[in-house]
Amino acid sequence: MRQAKPALEKAIAAALALLLWQLGAMALDQPLLLVSPLRVLRRLGSLCLEAAFWKTVAFSFQRIAAGFLLAFFAGILLALLAGRFHLLEMLFWPYVVTIKSVPVASFVILCLIWLSAGQLPVFISFLMVFPIIYTNVLQGIKSTDPKLLEMARLYKVPWRRRLLYIYLPSIRPFLISACGVSLGMAWKSGVAAEVIGITEGSIGEMLYESKIYFNTADLFCWTVVIILISVAFEKLFLLLIRKGFAGLEKL
């Protein structure tokens, strides 16, 4: 019941926000400026019946998820190496700082020169997610209990077992929090890259076209689609991570 109450409160708040949106759209009566949620829902319903819609969703999902997953595994691997060898941490430092500091638009333009528009969302999602995962995992490694490490040193515990039993539990909260932040970022930056690069067959291209043709209903509709996929992917991925860690504890 404790869980049900906040969920109910959130549902009521969301329903109120939708009602306010509907009333605002009705009061304004300018669908070009503010389309009503009911109209967005109708448009979403009709889009769902088109094969091209699912193809577009799959196209963007594959690329953005690939960029995220690449960054996820690369971030963990390089952070583990940096945690083990200080020299590597120092060698990685300029790259991580650069990726963190350079505006995403600069990377998009640069990548348009280097890569094809189809590869752009993969690379941009990767660039946005990688420093978050890397920095958080490294922080998790550094906050490992030194007394546990001393115990492992005394008992000459091999590095693989140290990683599983000591480092991974310490990394867990940092990794989960990093994934929570970066999953949303991957979608925002990935779609933004698709819009700027006008990646053919992507959600970003649909957004771009809705701007060109002043199709506000499509703009809102695709935005809702991005939010839904992003949230679903985030929930599923975090569930898998938590299950993975729970499985580890049963070793």
Place this chain on the structure above:
Amino acid sequence: MNEIRLENIHKSFDGKRVLAGFQAAFPAGQATCIMGSSGCGKTTLLNILLGLLPPDEGRVLGMPERVGAVFQEDRLCEDFSPLSNIRLVTGRRVPRAVILEHLKALGLEDWALAPVRTLSGGMKRRVAIARAVLYGGDVLVLDEAFKGLDEKTKAITMEYVRENTRGKTLIAVTHDGEEAAFWGGAPIKMEALP
């Protein structure tokens, strides 16, 4: 197995002398207690003995490669079970059945697979003790290992340690005269430096 000797050990922290010219010998295959008031440097001495802390001066002789230790803190991986915590240090060298037998001897059979974070302080202590015993070195170092255990559990646990470390060198830091008498031999008395 050789006698373990500490020769002319000096150690200071931020200019405060903790050990100055400390000498001691721990006979092989016997138990030796170290007694002394709080802050006199007993834990520092054990850390030097275990190779976890370098002395400023002096040397440790005869310490073997494999040494089991129970620290003042339990130093267990809280998310893992007692079985996994022991496996962490023993690997597959000690069969699962043997580990479970040891946990049973310490009254932990029902908790062998539960996450350590769900165990009481006394249970955690016993897991740390079983881990040090099962590691199987020639030397076992105990730093107030039985502190916090009730009288009955303490007696059972001390007997368990004695049974499973026969013929090994045991070095125990304690404040408890009864515990020192249990291990036998002449205790080494330490005093805080002025």
